[in-house]
């Protein structure tokens with residue numbers, strides 16, 4: 001399994017080339033800015049250098065107020081637990097405004113857009129709706145509060161025209177909760193007990209995450225019928241025949257039994273085949289058997305290839321379909337062996353190209369200690385050839401880095417200059433508050449995007465400028481996230497990143513932090529030779545290397561050096 005997947009990942013990889021533009025479709029409108037570096041054609045390199053923007057569609061931007069109360073859902077939840085109006089039209093608007101380009105974003109991760117339960121539940125934190133997207137009612141429909149199929153297609157197409165990939169958040173572990181409006185899926189599809197106790201593999205996988213969340217019998221190979229409620233729904237929508245014919249064709253082609261997980265794999269991969277999603281962020285990846293992930297990945301790769309064949313003008317490049325897992329609690333120090341206590345699993349051997357790093361936000365010690373360790377494991381250690389995705393805040397994490405947003409510039413520096421992929425959670429770049437009056441638990445982490453703070457300018461605009469400079473530098477130089485790290489000076493802190501490509505081209509950067517305002521001298525020995533003409537991307541200032549250093553005068557504490565092009 002492991003070797004099969006890794007060899008698939010290598011198909012079609014070309015040499016790294018830092019000079020070519022990222023690919024855009026011929027004749028496509030609004031092509032991506034062409035200052036970007038090349039398609040880094042190695043998947044691990046690309047995803048370790050990538051900036052992934054994670055947004056809750058319902059909380060990001062409201063582009064269409066007519067869908068705010070879709071399906072008759074009331075705004076009667078606890079604080080920040082109802083649908084708040086954000087939608088795909090809002091994401092499209094921000095795409096078209098160039099907001100993501102300005103941050104150097106390589107991929108957008110959307111929360112699940114499939115149709116959610118219509119009702120609400122109280123899990124102990126107040127009445128809650130499925131605004132977050134993790135409470136599926138129908139895997140084959142777009143939730144009307146977020147928009148339509150056309151809205152979704154417009155988002156993916158607009159992103160692709162700008163060279164931005166789109167990751168779909170895929171849920172296979174559970175259905176939405178049961179409510180008076182949302183019947184339970186049949187007992188041969190889901191179990192309602194026992195609750196997970198998280199003491200071992202079995203008590204983490206074949207059990208209910210929480211009492212209200214029906215757990216799909218993903219381990220079962222027993223054939224099941226479509227749930228009557230779904231048959232009724234599709235009949236009312238006039239698409240029962242088409243859906244059942246497609247399922248028949250899927251099971252005929254694959255030879256899989258009509259077991260629950262295979263229906264869901266069919267439904268999840270249909271989105272890839274129809275819209276060209278570039279990857280999955282797999283929800284709750286450690287709560288279903290890892291072999292399921294490998295099955296899903298294989299079908300997603302076939303779907304992605306089908307989409308590419310049918311949409312040649314929209315294909316970005318040859319990067320393979322990507323899958324990043326939410327293995328809650330995973331961090332790079334665990335290498336390739338996530339431990340359940342009684343058993344370890346190497347998720348990278350089951351279709352995962354990358355795993356979310358739950359350790360980054362809590363890293364202690366100096367920045368150089370963190371960066372050195374990450375670089376060592378990614379380049380010479382257990383994680384060579386795979387990728388990680390670091391974050392400082394996220395939708396489920398009650399212990400973010402700098403919860404009170406007292407150091408939003410420092411937070412951006414830490415995250416965007418770290419080895420490995422960077423997950424920007426919507427609003428990290430605007431110091432969106434992570435404490436909201438009256439909000440309980442994770443609702444605090446899911447406030448509406450604070451566009452109003454940005455419109456007022458001042459401090460918020462200054463924070464965004466910092467994140468944009470770092471994000472654009474990161475995008476222009478894959479060495480920042482994917483290069484080998486070396487400390488050049490302890491204080492003020494100066495380090496280099498070097499990414500060597502197979503074709504002999506090399507991307508090199510030198511980064512200096514904690515610098516004094518005004519005149520500064522940055523050591524670059526061993527990275528840039530005397531006489532090299534450098535430019536500081538943070539200030540736009542240029543300088544020439546003399547005696548192993550470059551002297552600059554800028555008002556900023558950050559220096560981002562590369563060769564002048």
Ligand SMILES: [Ca+2]
Pocket residue numbers: 062063064065066067068085086087145
């Ligand atoms: Ca709306």
Ligand SMILES: [Ca+2]
Pocket residue numbers: 173204205206207215216218287288
């Ligand atoms: Ca499960």
